Amino acid sequence: MxxxxxxxxxxxxxxxxxxxxxxxxxxxxxxxxxxxxxxxxxxxxxxxxxxxxxxxxxxxxxxxxxxxxxxxxxxxxxxxxxxxxxxxxxxxxxxxxxxxxxxxxxxxxxxxxxxxxxxxxxxxxHYARLSVVDGVPVLRRSADLGKDQSYVLASLEPEQLRHAMFxxxxxxxxxxxxxxxxxxxxxxxKPDSHDICFIPDGDTRKFLEDRIESRPGDLVDAETGAVLGRHTGVHGFTVGQRKGLGIDAPAPDGKPRYVLSLEPVSGTVTVGSAEGLGVRTIEADRAVWPSEQPLDGPTECVVQVRAHGGVVPAVAEATADGRVTARLREPLRGVAPGQVLVLYREDADAGDLVLGSAKIAATA
The missing domain is CATH 3.40.50.620 (HUPs)
Structure with missing residues (x-):
């Protein structure tokens, strides 16, 4: 070839x-x-x-x-x-x-x-295993789970994978x-690449502030609704963030606060305890099925929401319009809209098989 x-x-x-x-x-x-x-x-x-x-x-x-x-x-x-x-x-x-x-x-x-x-x-x-069986691509985790990159490849279309080699x-x-x-x-x-190549100094917040107009908003306590401070834009935060919140007063219980949600229209950043980060349901859209096999009814699987994050068992369902709902067997923290949800089927003999991926739209 x-x-x-x-x-x-x-x-x-x-x-x-x-x-x-x-x-x-x-x-x-x-x-x-x-x-x-x-x-x-x-x-x-x-x-x-x-x-x-x-x-x-x-x-x-x-x-x-x-x-x-x-x-x-x-x-x-x-x-x-x-x-x-x-x-x-x-x-x-x-x-x-x-x-x-x-x-x-x-x-x-x-x-x-x-x-x-x-x-x-x-x-x-890339560290991922790929084979094509009867013209259908099969994407799996790599043998080296610590370097596995199947997550960042799970959004590829079947036709793209047919012409890929790993x-x-x-x-x-x-x-x-x-x-x-x-x-x-x-x-x-040579050391491995790290971080984001187009942000030279690694300061993502400054990179965004230089490119996004300031839109001040409130930092709000999830339990009391009290306004704890002001900020210059939701782009400076992400769900699960703990540091750099700009809140002067400690929480009443002395425990750290985390970003729980962002509302770009009102500019509200809601913060709360670590317990508030737990997610049980993930709603996603724009599904891609690398092996051309959409989910057929409720499907037992494991899900991953970050390139190097942990996985949790779940039951996932898909609709014809490309939406996916994953109900997690155990709570997962730090899940944010915009992240990619990747579904795997556990296979002890040949490594986890990538079932599909979708863009996270909402959580509960």
């Missing part, structure tokens, strides 16, 4: 490309330039799309003996990832930009261009690093 290897400049994508070459595919490497000013992105070997990352990717491609190109996706990244991120926070929701990037950039924009150029598949360094799905990160060392790849010891 003709395979386009997406090379971020990190160890995972380099080894994934190497394995694609070893498998006998006709491989071409490509690095995505995602910023018109790449020097403003996170540097120090921690990002995924800086100038130094592109150089690392090129060196890896040279060692593998494959052609290498840099494709400029900066404008599309800004519009579909950065602006979406800002808009979601302005609306009182908590987005995951990595999910959006995978969905809109790596497996929409990149795959579209790859297909137009005659490639059969795009290979990436060569690292059956491996553990320690083995991938050792393989990179044995292959002579300079990125073998």
């Amino acid at each position: 003709r395979v386009l290897a997406a090379m971020s400049g990190g160890v995972d994508s380099a080894v994934a490309a190497a394995r694609a070459v070893d498998a006998g595919h006709d491989v071409v490497g490509v690095h995505l330039a995602l910023s018109a000013k790449p020097g403003t992105l996170r540097t120090g070997a921690r990002g995924c799309c800086t100038i130094e990352d592109s150089h690392d990717a090129r060196r890896a491609a040279d060692l593998l003996g494959i052609p290498f190109y840099v494709w400029d996706f900066a404008e599309r990244f800004t519009e579909q990832v950065v602006e979406t991120f800002v808009g979601e926070y302005a609306a009182g929701r908590t987005p995951n930009p990595c999910v959006t990037c995978n969905e809109k950039i790596k497996f929409e924009a990149l795959l579209e261009k790859a297909m137009a150029l005659g490639f059969d598949a795009v290979a990436t360094g 060569p690292l799905g059956g491996s553990h990160k320690s083995d991938v690093r050792e393989e990179a060392r044995e292959r002579g790849l300079a990125v073998a010891r």
